[in-house]
Amino acid sequence: MLRYVFGRLAWMVPTVLVIIVGSTFLMRAAPGSPFAAEKVADDQIQKQLAKKWGLDKTPTEWLWAYLKDLARGDLGPSFKVQGKTVMDLLGPAFPVSLTLGLLALFVALLVGIPAGFLAGLRQNTAVDYGSMALALVGISLPSFVVGALLIVFFVFDWSLFPVGGWGALSQLVLPAITLSAPFAAYIARLARTGVLEVKHEDYIRTARAKGLPEGEVVLKHMIRGAIVPVVSYLGPAIATILTGGFVVEKLFRIPGMGSYFVTGAINRDYTLVLGTVVLYSTLVVFMNLLVDISYAVLDPRIRLGA
């Protein structure tokens, strides 16, 4: 098991490296530069600017210098928020996104799993149709619609919550709900599928035959098998929810990571783009590892490192 984990961790390095190299060349191939401006500076000034920021190097030379800095744990200066390093930008933003993301994920699990289980156990009843219809709405409605609707009702009509910002618990409620909606819906559907799959398995029949009460059958035996699809979804979901809350973070003015992914790319803030790429790819690879480990914990049929 330990060998398996270390092996996987060792593979992380080349994986992330390949992603960095690919991103760098894609990014440098895109037209524009961090200093493209509507008012074009004199040629001489532009040359100096490129020199000052190391953009007079070829992409390969630039990448090599970047990797050397990265090895020292230095993500470089931001081009577009001068005076701050990429670390200065991502450092405080990460825990913000993490807090919001975990909260949203918790809400999603709290709503999604019971809803999915109920739907699966009461297949083809009003409960099933009702919760699956809701789930469909949750998946289909983009978060800028959900968020905007919540703002209209809870901020402007009923004045229950502040419209956004960061610093008070009340400011977390609406963004957490908005962010959790599609995940809750997806989790409900996965949980329902999981229940339907294990419902007719032999070991469930055995449990029933042993004379276990229905509640115990569900809680002890069914959940364990039925939750596997949800768990395998959690890995990428955590990575997405932590970093993909772009729309929600913008709408509710959360000082998280989301905006750096998009504005970094739009502004051609090369170091910021790579910083987010490094962080995100590491996170995805790591989460997938956690998920694979948790399979072994959850499903007795899976043994790692065999």
Added chain:
Amino acid sequence: MRRTLLVFLALFGAGIVLVSVMFSRTSQERADFTYVSGAEPKSLDPAIMTGQLEGRFAEAMFEGLTYWDPETLDPVPGMAERWETSLDEKVWTFHLRRDARWSNGEPVTARDFHWSWRRALSPELASEYSYMLWDIVGAEDFNKGSLTEFDRVGITVLDDATLRVTLKSAVPYFLDLTSFYTLSPVHRPTIERWEADPNAPPGAWTLPGRVVVNGPYLLESWVTNDRIRLRRNPGYWNAGAIRLETIDALSIEDNTAALNAFLTHEADWNPANWANSLNDEVRKLPEFVSTEAFISYYYRINNTRAHFRDRRVRQAFSMAVDRTELVENITRLGEKEAYTYVPPGIKGYDPPPGLRHDPDRARKLLAEAGFPGGRGFPPIEILYNTHEGHRQIATVIARQLSETLGIQVHPHNQEWQSYQSDTQTLKYDLARAGWIGDYLDPNTFLDMWVTGGGNNQTGYASPLYDQLHRISKDISSFVQAPEESLYGQLVEGEELRRRVAAAGAVPEMEVAERLRLQKPVRMLVFREMEQLLCEIDCPIIPLYTYVTKNLVSRRVGGFHGWLRGPAGERLPNVRDLHPLRGFFVLPRPPGGA
């Protein structure tokens, strides 16, 4: 199962711990005044920054020789308490106030200006706005690296309190330049200390706790993606006139979130950060303030494309566009149709009429150029950066051009960076553009069209235009030795000849009177340049003049949508400049909330 539960509980527990850690910082009390700043500032270094939102911070934190009075936007004494000029207005001597201090207590001296301007001009700094200093003798050469001895640049320290500046020629707007942030002094020891640190990124000295300022406000905190807080600088020489203790500048990129912040009273001022599609709703709000702006919206024509080389084609295009439809049906905030490029609002400048909407003449010109009814004219594209408003305008203009001229025109959008790259490398037929004036003088709109100018981006190259531009830069030498060959090529050559003769007839002694007579000559030269630009050569199609858009809470004062003119008249604040130093909170009406 129990283990699964444990995992969930652990996750939730971690969340709770994080939340409590995040919010354990004592949450800040509300600032006296809060406004929507927009995107994150690209830099707080006044010599590096180029944008309006950055400029607001610079004007709050740093003070130049002069600054703009918020009520009039006239330059008034700042670090310099008085100044005098030589008779030909080329040599300026500034006397610094003795009570000016940096926020660490050190005095602000003429040496600070000398060092700061030298820094702004140094090729290594690569300041994009360094050209603001190029009117000074030798400055441009030093900036471009062809002059290495700074002693030969016209910036001289006479003593700690006296700075002498020598200009290449009289610059009527020079005090607007000394009020501009690029010419602010910066604190040498702080910058040198941080630049010596190999691990500090460029601009590291501008962060809170490090930066030393000389303006009305100190930089208290900067939380990226949240807010920048400014606090009154008690050591500022005129601190008594500053009425707000704290100012919060909210960093909000999303237009909806920005509007919501204003509507929920979190922000007291929102300078135009909302979706254009909401203009109709926003303009109904009692807090909405709008005036004409010093910004032009226009289309560039790619003069290097074979079918656009004939200026009759370009004239035809300009005459085929019905600007009235644009401002009445699309922009709808009171924008003015533009037939010339320099926006109205410059005292003493009378723009030429430009080419009016005239479909019949447009068709005739196009036929004369060899494309009767548009036959033989290749299909063309209108390039614009992705934006709802630009799309609507491009669609209407495409329809107008094809209906009037019989040409196939297709709007084509690109993401901002690609659009800029294609415009600069002349990979377009027509391209949408906008230009914001830096100072109230036609030069800020007209000097960009010289042959090979970095912002020309049309391929327009006219020896006559270049010659007029050179003359406008040094009008006194032109008046002394006018180029006779010029008059015949001009639309109003006779008028110019008369004016030049009048200005030259003044006896040697009356220099001031001569300068007074030279100013209209300069304006006439600009008028000729604009005639070439908008009536004769037409490398561009002017479309309309922007309006300023602001939402200002009733609880604050000091916002001036209209300025007080010299005779007490109301002038529109066309530059949309609202220095933070001018804002204050109005006293509450008794019993009111």
